[in-house]
Amino acid sequence: MSLKLEKTLVILKPDALQRNLLGEIIARFEKKGLKIVGLKMIELEDVLLDEHYGHYKDKPFFAGLKNYMKSSPVIVMALEGIEIVEAVRLLVGPTKGRIADAGSIRGDYSMSVQTNIIHASDSSANAEAEIKRFFKDDELFNYKKIDFEFLYGDEERSELV
Secondary structure, three states: OOEOEEEEEEEEOHHHHHOOOHHHHHHHHHHHOOEEEEEEEEOOOHHHHHHHOHHHOOOOOHHHHHHHHOOOOEEEEEEEEEOHHHHHHHHHOOOOHHHOOEOEHHHHHOOOOOOOOEEEOOOHHHHHHHHHHHOOHHHOOOOOOOOHHHHOOHHHHHOEO
């Protein structure tokens, strides 16, 4: 079995910013051992939202979703690690905050479906497309993290391709 370092995209939504949760949420990813390779604050505009949430365009909640995502700046993060998409989705919890397990980000901080604190890519393919959507190449950093050999066992590191 071979393992691969993956990247994924996370968006800390307007409610995370307005409720002063940015540091706590970012700290969860850091404590898990995930490598931050890109991080910035941006204001989302219609064109980007139409592309990112295009699969919801025909849904009745789409206009409200766009207004909510434009209501304040957001933080976008690119994270890297082994099987990171799955690891981040587990940390984030299901979309509906009020049913998310305690201990997950949404389980601890959200009661809503729409204002649910955070977005996380749902597949490696989507993560790659989303990172390209939100980051330029020179905004992503490739660096050695000194804790790498303490996060992953010898077998996992030797299986990396």
